[in-house]
Structures are given as C-alpha cells and as structure tokens.
Amino acid sequence: MNFIQRFFYLKNKNVVEIYKYCTISTNSLDSIHKNEIESPKDYNQAPLVLNNIDFSNIRPALRPTFNLASYVNESSSLQKLVKLGVELYKFDNKPDIMSTILKLDFERDMKQYIQFVFDCGVPADCLGKFFTKNPMIFTEHIDDLNTRINYLKYKNFTKEMISFILQKHPKWLSHSTIDIDASLGFFQSQFYLSGDDIRNITVKLPKLITWSKSNVHLIIFSLNEEMGFNRSERKRLLLIYPKIYIMSKHHLLQRFIYIHETMGINHDRIVLEPKILSCRLNRIKHRHEYLKYLNKDQYNPTKPQYVSLSNIFEGTDPEFCVNIAKTSVEMFNTYLKTVY
Template sequence: MTSVCAQLCLRGRSSVCSKAVTSTWTCYAQVRRTTTRVPFTRENHTTAQGRLRWKQQMRYCSDLTAKYLTTEAKEDNDKEKLSTTDVIVHKSPLLPTKDALPPTENQMPFDLDAATQLSALEEISDEEALSIFPPSAIPPASTSLRDYVDSSETLSKLVQLGVNLWKLEQMPNVGSMLLRLDFNTDVAPRLLFLKEIGVEDSHLGYIITRNPFILTEDLNNLRARVNYLKSKMFSSETVASMVSRAPFLLNFSVKRLDNRLGFYQQQLSLSASNTRNIVARLPRLLCGSLEPVKENLKVCEIEFGFKKNEIQHIAIAVPKVLTANKRKLTQIFDYLHNTMKVPHYLITKFPQVLNSKYLRLRERHLFLEYLGKAQYDPTLPNYISLDRLVSLPDETFCTELASATLEDFYMFQKTL
C-alpha cells in the first residue's frame, strides 16, 4: 500500500511539474507573440509609449513565472504530506485562469493614453527628443483646397477676397503653388500693386480666380508692362479696366504687347487712336491667339466678299467679330445675305447684327415675313432697321415693329 501511494505521489508531482513548466512556456510564448507586434528595436524604444509597453510585458512575464514556481513548490509539499498519511486527495490540474492570460494589444491592462501622458515626466535623451514629431495639422495630400483653408493664411485671405478655390483646383499644379506662397511676402505686394494701378477691391477676386499666376510674376515686370501701356497713351483708368476684364494681360512681356498692337494696326490699317479704341473695348485681343483673328479676317474678305474698308468699319464698331466663332459668323452672314436678301452695305452699316443670336434673328424675320412686314430696304416704305430687329426685347419688337401682341409671337414660335 505504501509503495502504491509513493508511486501515485511521484506521478502526481511529475504531472504538476510538467503542467507548470508547460504553462510557464505558454505564457512566455504568448508574451513573445505580443512583443513581436512591437519589435524591441532602437526605433520603437525612442518613443515613451513603446518603452512603457515593453516594461509592462516583461514585468508581467516575471510575475507570472514566479507565481507558477511558488504554486509548484506548494503542490510538492502537499504531496509529501499525503504520502505520510496514506490519503490521496484528487486535485484539479494547474491551469492558468482567465485573468492570468497575457493581454493582447487591444486588451492591455493599462490605459495607453494615460501612459503616454505619464511618460512625459520621464527624462529622455536628446536623441530621443529629436525623434518625436508632433502630428501635422495640414493633410499630407488632398484633392480639394478647402482642406487647407483653416491652416493656410494665404488660402484663407484669398477666400475673403472672393477667390473661387474650386475653379483653381481644376488648373494643374495651381493648388500646390498657392500652398507654397507666403501671404505677406508673395501675395500682399501684388495685391497692393493692383490697387495702385486703379483696380477695385471687388475685382481682385475675379482676377486671381482667372489668373492665379499673377501672384508669381515679378513686380518689376508688372510695373514695366503697365508703364508701356501708359506710354501708348492708354489712360490709368483704361489700364485698370483692361486688367480687370483681361486678367492675363499683365502676364505678357512688353515685346509681345507691342507686337499685338502693331498687328492690329497693320492688318486693319488703323490709326493709333482707333487701335487703342478697339483694344480698350476688347482687351483680350492682346491675350488670345492671333490665329482665329487672321482666319476671320480672311473669311470676311474672301468668303463674305467685304471690302477692306468695310472690314475696318466692322472691326471698329464691333471688335468681337474678330474673335467670333467662324461657324456662327458664317451662319449669321449666310442667313442675312442669302435668305433675308440684305446687301453688304447694310450689314456694314449695322455690323451689330453679326454679333447677334442666330435663333433670335431667324424667329423674328420669319414672324415679320408671316405678317408681310419683312422689309429691310431703307429706300422703301415700312423700313425695319437691322439694329432694332436684333436689339429690341420681345415685347417692344412685337408692339413697335410687328404691330402684334406678345402672345401672337409666342404662338408663332411654337409652329417653327
């Protein structure tokens, strides 16, 4: 009986020891797996949070190992007592409880936020201090400039001026360009320059929205271009008006501006006064391409059959004809000359008709023709001026030219 009890005691002790060792190595393996997520490297331990997590895990592993060793010794004593009294008591195997399991990264037994705050009291080296960077308030990348308005003084001030950032976003590389600009050193001096030449505050937002690149132009170049225009007898008010209506005007060099003025003066055989007149009324003539202008001049002379002096008169009266869409211009002239039977001299006399809407011209002519009043010859009675035909509003056209009601005109439009 004594030998049987001794064997049972030895077997129980072996089982307890093996389970204790197994549980200890299981705990160690779990700690290793947990710490694998945060490797013990120089880089991770430059942060206070990483050091605190590592110390907590090592302390926990040491405490758990000591706990199992103490339990093992206690079990050995109990087994020795059982062997002397020949009493066998069944004890459950030694298993770690739920609380004894090592915590995961999401179930750490301490508050990381609190640990981070407490770690600020710990003394760190200069190298570790240099490696800590505060989170940036500016997004590293974005598809919209509105994400940077609160953190960028330049963008916030531009918004206050009335600049439409959503339009600037559609221009390549403009967003990054604006973020690199300093308001005090880059933007403010150019805004003050525009104010000096007479541009109103309400036009600043429009100019920058259409031409943000003016903020990167050299101030000396801007002054030189304004001085050149004034040397060509453009008044200060005219220059300010031209810059407000053609924001890209000051982006072109003095040489280019001079070449553009010389082109219009030579091609149209204009005097200096008439050249200033058409450019002041349509300043984008100095900014846009010359190819559409050259093409329209050839169309008016070759296809339409206008004489050079007639083209000159049309250009002085309606400068928009020079930059008009070729298809639209051809469509209106064809309807005037071939359908309405209007001669060249009348079109030259009322060149505004070339700048009108084709649909309005067609509807009103057909309505007058339906009423028997489509008469455009000034030498005949009941003459209707081409200028009034396209410029009057519908109600005035019906009462003064067609002698009909507005409802009759609308009903006729539904039949077209």
C-alpha cells in the same frame, strides 16, 4: 519455386528493403538538434515607445481633382483671398493653380501684387474678380509687371484706359511687352490704323490683342473671300465691333449667309450694325420669319415701317412682339410652335 512461393518471396524482400531504408534515414527526430529550433519572440515583453508626433495636420497628396475647401479653415492666406472676393472654387480641377496658391504666403508673396493692381486703377471691389481670372500673376516678377504698365504709358494709354484694360482682361499682365508690342503692330499694319484707332480697339476688346493671330487671319480670310467685305469694310467692322475677330468662323459665316442672302441685307447695312453677326442664328431666324409672316420684314431705312437690324437681336421676346411686331407674345409663340 512455384508461382505462389515466388510471390511471397518478392513481397517479403520489398518489406525488408523498406525497413532498412527507414532505419538509416538521417531525417529522424533524433537527428534534429535542439539549437536548430527557435522559439517565437515574446513581443508582449518589448517596451512600448511613445510617439509624440502630431499627425492631425497631415493632408493626402494632391490628386488631379480636388478643392481648397478643406484648407481654408487652416490657412490665413486663403482666408484673406476669400475676403478679397477671390472665388477659390473656380480653381477646382486645376492642380497647377491650386498647388501654387497653397505655397504662397499672403504677406510675403501676395500683398505687393494686390497693391500693384490696385495702384494700376483696378477698384477694390474688382480685385477679387481680377485675381480669380488671373491667379498666376503671383508667379510673375513684379519688375516685369511694372515694365508692362510703363509700356502702355509710353504708348499714350491713359490711366483710365489702363484701368479698363486690366478690368476687362486680367490676363493682359501675364503677356510680355514684346508680345504686346508685336500684336499692336500687327493690327496697326494689317488694318492701317492710327494710334488713336489702336488704342480704342484695345480698350474695347483687350482680349483681341492677345488673341491667337492664326485665328484672326482665318476671320480676315473669311470676311474677304467668303463674305465679300472689302478692306475698308473690314476696318470699320474692327473699329465698331472688334468682337467679330475672335468669333467662331463657322458660326460667323452661317449668320452672314442667312442675313445677307435670306434677309437681303447688304454689306453697308451689316457694317453699320455688325453686332447682329454675334446674335444666335435661331433668334435671327425666328424673328425675321415672324416679321415676314406679318409682312413687316422691311429693313430698308429709306422706306416706311423700317425695322433696324438691332430690333432683330436686341430685347426680350415680349419687347420684340410689343414694340416691333405689334402683336402679343402668345401669338409669336403659337407661330413658332406651328413652324418648328
């Protein structure tokens, strides 16, 4: 068999084998039974079930950022809080407070607390501000609140004092009696205060009593070690201007260094007018340097043309210029532009 004959022989052989394979395959159309083919369901013939559920009141799940505006129209409780003067928008981005308020019913869960706070001496026109600052008081047990008020009465705080404390620091009632008692004891022993002293600073700045004691210790250390105030001076600072003890240590020290070293004010003068320590440093610098430019930076009360420290931090710029510097405010502004 030559080459050409062999080629056609092999080709014909392959064709025959392929044909045989196709004829014995079980995958032909004839081998598929009719019951194996399912017709699609006719959904048009399915009965339509009517749904009578009202979905109009469904709200999306609470997210990390939301507001109560969309709930006020449908919540009588929120409407009554708004009428009371509560600023609901201040609860925005506070989901814990928002979710708590939404669960409360005004008559069942809120009314007794509002009446309680009013009976404690908070005026009706201040109730909105109170509950804006401390909405979580609604989660406190009413008996605990009574105990905290009775504790103040036991410590000889008058009704007027209690009223001032609650108005100035609404979150006072959210602190336990044990914590308040420990804090009052801390200040009394740390500064050797009498009962009247501790009551006076509590009324002046109730926030100080609930302030972090670690921060208070930091201020005490700075006043003593970095600024040089002795124990008696630190006590007088507390009694005259307790706000010093809740200020930023960094800012407090910056102001003291400028007032004491640059302006030449001694400790005694600062203790007499400690409010200057809470004034913005830029304001102190601008006014002192302007007085120095005019040769009027005279802070010694025993000498003529005395300028008190209160003149440095009080009043507007026009008032300072007219009453203290005796110049126009335009001249003051021109000076600042040339210096800064």
